[in-house]
Amino acid sequence: MTTGRSRRGFLRAGGGAAAAVALGSGSSGCSGDSGDTLRIVGVADQQQPVRELLALYRESRPDQSFTTSFAPTDQVQTVVRTQLAGGNAPDVHVVYPGSGSAMSMVELARTGLLTDLSAQPWTRNVPAAFDTAYRYEGRTYLYSAGSCVIGAVHNKKVFARAGVEPPTTWRELLAVCARLRARGVVPIALGAQTPWVTQLISYALVPEAVYAGNPRFDDDLAAGRTSFRDSGWADALDKYDELRRRGYFNDNPNGTTFEQQTAMVATGRAAMAVQVSAVLAAFRAAAPDPDDLEMFPFPGGDDPARPWIAAGTVVGLGVSVRAEPATPARDFVAFLGRQENIDRWAAAVFAIPFRRTASTVVDPVLEPFLPIVDADRAVPFMDQRWPNAEVQPTHLAAVQDLLSGGTDVRGALGRMDEAYGRSS
Secondary structure (H helix, E strand, C coil), X not given: CCCCCCCCCCCCCCCHXXXXXXXXXXXXXXXXXXXXXXXXXXXXXXXXXXXXXXXXXXXXXXXXXXEEEEECHHHHHHHHHHHHHHCCCCCEEEEECCCCCCCEHHHHHHCCCECCCCCCHHXXXXXXXXXXXHEECCEECCECCEEEEEEEEEEHHHHHHHCCCCCCCHHHHHHHHHHHHHCCCEEECCCCCCHHHHHHHHHHHHHHHHHCCCCCHHHHHHCCCCCCCCCCHHHHHHHHHHHXXXXXXXXXXXXXXXXXXXXXXXXXXXXXXXXXXXXXXXXXXXXXXXXXXXXXXXXXXXXXXXXXXXXXXXXXXXXXXXXCCCCCHHHHHHHHXXXXXXXXXXXXXXXXXXXXXXXXXXXXXXXXXXXXHHCCCEECCHHHHCCCCCHHXXXXXXXXXXXXXXXXXXXXXXXXXXXXXXXX
């Protein structure tokens, strides 16, 4: 889902010079005596875990030089993709899980731009269920600490004042929203001016609407046996639109940013927002009391005993195939793959590690999601199986049009079907 905090992006023509300036201005270095410098480029979501783990890594390598840069997703993806094509990419850089964007693992691996990491011990612990996120043609090219979940970040004090509890079914959700609205509170803050935010309610509803009844939907879609328009996606987007029709969003979602959405929930002007767990830290940072904010699974169906959720592999890192053999790029990723460091990274971004041991501590805010994940009712973010970099931006734009009344559900899904059918 990944910010900024974009969960995905795609290579756009133009803008490279401006992006390069912004990326360069975000650089920081750790100098040493070695002639080889490890260059690491990531997105903003990765700054905290990379810097924390790099500090630990350097304790045993005080003479090694490093540079790190972090910038919003669109900027990083434009610049790094251009550098990869030009042969001057950083040694270690952001890579998105699965397919669906120009900086995705599959896109970069099949064009020969990533180093095969399969020989590293940690790769043997990645569950086979995550193959499409981490592996291409049986080889591992992505390091990621685990999965973040999509749910409702909610203000507990606002809920308490309205006399409501986190809902466990769609019908309960509608009743809670009606109660909140009657008390003059925005039920769901939506910052759809920030494009990546538009996808999250779709992704929260699709697991129940689509995958609960057909776990092989992605295979059927790829084989042409179904479509977005003729599947449970129609039910999911209709529910999304029902929230709009009932007035359960803030005014003008398309004119509201992620930052404004965050502030609305943090300060109690709105009760909740559908978001990825990775941004919970930003919500808490904006709140007078961080403990006011927690998360619950956003219900898409009416069976409280069998909820389904979206849990997508966290944006990760890859090693450029052009990285100099003398640089410690592979060694650094192997260090990140130690269980204690997987746990550290996951904790920093409110994720669930891809492997949990007795020493793993998952943040309490994620506890309501763990039984669903462990019961195999968690679905990867949908775009991680999309075949090209066109479907994602089409989805984002179509939802914005749906919110503004510029299209209907069938029209929005028809555009996604058309984009899905284009060659990658």
